[in-house]
Amino acid sequence: MNVGFIGTGSMGSLLIGAFITSGALKPSQIAASNRTIAKVESLAIQYPGLRVKSTNVEAALGRDIVFLCIKPHEFHSVLADIRDSLRQEQLVVSITSPVMLAQLEDWLPCKAAKVIPSITNHVGSGATLCMYGSRVKDTDRERLEQLLRHISEPIRIDEQYTRIVSDLSSCGPAFFAFFVQRFVEAAVEETGISHEDALAVASAMLLGTGRLLTEGGMTPEQIQERVAVPGGITAKALELLNLDCDGMFNRLIRTTHAKYKEDANKVATSLYGEEVNGQ
Template sequence: MNIGIIGTGSMGTILIDSLVEAKAVTPSQLFIHNRTSEKAKALEKKYSSLHICESPNEVVRQSDLIFICVKPLQFHALLENIHQDCYRNQLLVSITSPISVKQLEKMVNCKVARAIPSILNRAHAGPSLLSFGSRCSKEDKEVLTSLLKNISTPLVIEENITRVASDIVSCGPAFFSYLLQRFVDAAVRQTDISEEDATTLATNMIIGMGKLLEKEIFTLPTLQQKVCVPGGITGEGIKVLEEEVGQMFDHLFQQTHAKYKEDKELIEQQFSSKTYKE
């Protein structure tokens, strides 16, 4: 099976590196295109047998399964460009949340799906979020799910939770790395610990915490209970968090959903103008 990647920015490159490293695909199975050739050529230096295509149309003509990894507002123009090269048995996969599989189906006559990855997939960990169009067969679903199982834990989701699921899976690593950095910065400001030591300790702490949860030794609530003994130091810290975190995460989800709504409205304007004609 030949796999196409249109857009080799951050997530496109993560998909390529992760799939090749996991031996889910060989570089010779990959057909890639990027608007600026430098990023594609950098991947060619790493994987000499992959194929750099001159246009997205060439990627489509050469591939059985195609990941579209461009920005949301670039999708419509791209689909208008490539739809005549799509054929019915192909599977076209979007990795962006604001565009639904129904919108994709209006533009192309092939099978479509959405697979929202996470930066965690680069370590062959974390979820990927799947949604399938009406033309996808059981076999199509198994092909995409099996491919992504090599680098993630695929989870099929409904359209109405797409944004919040993406916030948790795709944005979550950035949100919590920001909080962890602020945790480290405060430790350095308030004590004599060095930034290097604080960073090492915090990094190893979060890795260890992840392993406890992964092995189901503790859940999030029981982990807090085990560490936070009555009258102890941890409890004093929890009091501060309870007082100061407040509705911070409520506001976070409100903000991401507001941006999501804005993007969807702009995309809807694009997609409502034209549909694919056989």
Template sequence: MKVGFIGAGSMGSLLVEAFVSAGAMQPADISVSSRTPSKSAALARRFPGLLPAPSNADAARGADLLFLCVKPSDFRSVLDEIAPVMRADQIAVSITSPVRLAHLELLLPCKVAKLIPSIVNSARSGATLCMWGSRIEPEDRAALMELIGAISRPVDIREEDVRAASDISSCGPAFFAYLLEEFTEAAARQSGMDRETAAVLAGEMLLGTARLLAEQGFTTQELQSRVSVPGGITAAALQSLRSSTAGAFPALIRVTHEKFTEDLNKVEASLFQNESQEGRP
């Protein structure tokens, strides 16, 4: 299977590296285009055999599967460039959540899907959010699920749930990295512990906690009750934590949803700015 990538930024490069490292793709089967040619050239140096494509149309033309790893504001220009060369049997995959499947199907002649990755996929972990266009056949879905399964756990979601799901799977690493940083910094400041030691302890703690939740069937409530003895240190600290963070996560979700709605409107305007409103989905 020939695979094209349009965009060699942080997520495009991460996916190329993850798929190749997992053995799910061979460099000789990959072509990459980028508006910054040095980025695709860097990938070619890291993965001999990978082909830097001179244009987005070149990356699309020979690909059975094409990953669109570009910013929402760049989608219209990219779609205009690739639509004339794409065939009905090809699959275009957007990794950009504010771009709707219905809009992609309107502007491209091929099959389309939306797969939202996470930075933790680079460690062959985490989830990939999977949404399918109306032209995707069962065999297409199975092939994509197998491919994504090499670097993550594929999870089907409704497109209308993509924002909340992305908050957890894709934004979550940043949120919890921030919390972990605050936690370790406080421990180091209060005790005088070396910060590097605190960071190692915190990382191992988070890894072990994730394994208990993902591999051993623990719930978050069970973990709290197992660690927190009534009247003990952890119980007292948990109560303080609950009080100080009350309302923080609902506020976080509100912010992400408001920004997402803003992005949806901007993307729709950019995709259809030169067309009449008639016939739009």
């Protein structure tokens, strides 16, 4: 398999590294381009054999799968750049949630898919959310998901739920890392425990809780019931959390959805013009 990457920023470089370290791909099977060529050259030093390409067309030309790891505002120029060099049998995979599959199919002559990776893929964990365009065949789905299984659990979703599942899978690690950070900082401030010790304990706790929810087959409600003895310390603290967090996650979801809608409108305007965006 020959794979191309257009964009080697935070997530593009993470995916490249995860595929290589997991054994899914050899560096020689990957060709990559980036606006800042030094970023690709740095990856090639880290992973000898990775092919550095100076243009997007070179990164996409003849590849079985082409990953587009670029920002929403870059899609117009990148799609216009590569469209004439792509063949019908190639699969282009966007990792950018506000770009619609229908838009990719409008602009490109090949098959189109969209995946939403997660930073957890860096350690071969978490989910990768998969969505497919109308030209994609079962064999294409299996080929892509077989690749993704090396670093994650591929989960097929309906595109209409892109944002909310992205909140849970892709944004979620940052949200829960925020809570761990604030929990640890409060522990240090209130008791004088070292930051290193508090972070080690909290990190192990979070890992164990995740295993209870997956391997242990427990629900969030069951974990709370098992830990919180009526009238006990945990129960008292959960009362406070219920009070302080009331509506917080609803507001969080409304915020991410509003930003997603804003970005999606900008992409549509960029690709089709203001009059189409308004429909």
